[in-house]
Amino acid sequence: MDLILWRHAEAQDHPDLLLGRPGDAADLARRLTSRGEKQAARMAAWLDRQLPDGARIWTSPAQRCEQTALALGRKFKLSESLAPEAHPQALLDLVQWPTGKSPMVVVGHQPTLGRVVARLLGLQEDDCSVKKGAVWWLRHRERGTLGQTVVVTVQTPELI
Structure with a gap:
């Protein structure tokens, strides 16, 4: 199974920097900046060339993730399981890791995406950070009786 974790591109700051909370209404309404729109378009063009037609796409309900x-131009579904501050296991359950049949693209947030990467690679939970607009492409494979997670690629919009 392939799991492609895509952090939303650069977004506007929370309008209430002091009292705002991840996942509150103002946070969910934050939109991409013009730089973020360019990041999303660049990464989407690269992803579109790499993804098979049967890939399924899930996104957080936050405006910046949508x-x-x-930018990818494919159908996607929203899931509250991917909202800001979501638990990594909720994401893994949603995509049916590692037994799912279709490649899955998840557009979400830090720290959840980084925590998923860390968990799947056997790192400490806070050891991995996913840069805005970046993609981590992970693959589950069986080697004998053991399951392994392989990093297929890590891409940032600036390097594409």
Whole structure:
């Protein structure tokens, strides 16, 4: 199974920097900056060339994630399991890791995406950070009786 974790591109700051909370209404309404729109378009063009037609796409209900996913030009579904501050296991359950049949693209947030990467690679939970607009492409494979997670690629919009 392939799991492609895509962090939303650069977004506007929370309008209430002091009292705002991840996942509150103002946070969910934050949109991409013009730089973020360019990041999303660049990464989406690269992803579109790499993804098979049967790939399924899930996104957080946050506006910035929806905008990032829209750049790909494919159908996607929203899930509350991917909202800001979501638990890594909720994401893994949603995509049916590692037994799912289709490649899955998840557009979401830090720290959840980094925690998923860390968990799948056997790192400490806070050891991995996913840069805005970046993609981590992970693959589960069986080697004998053991399951392994392989890093297929890590891409950032600036390097594409």
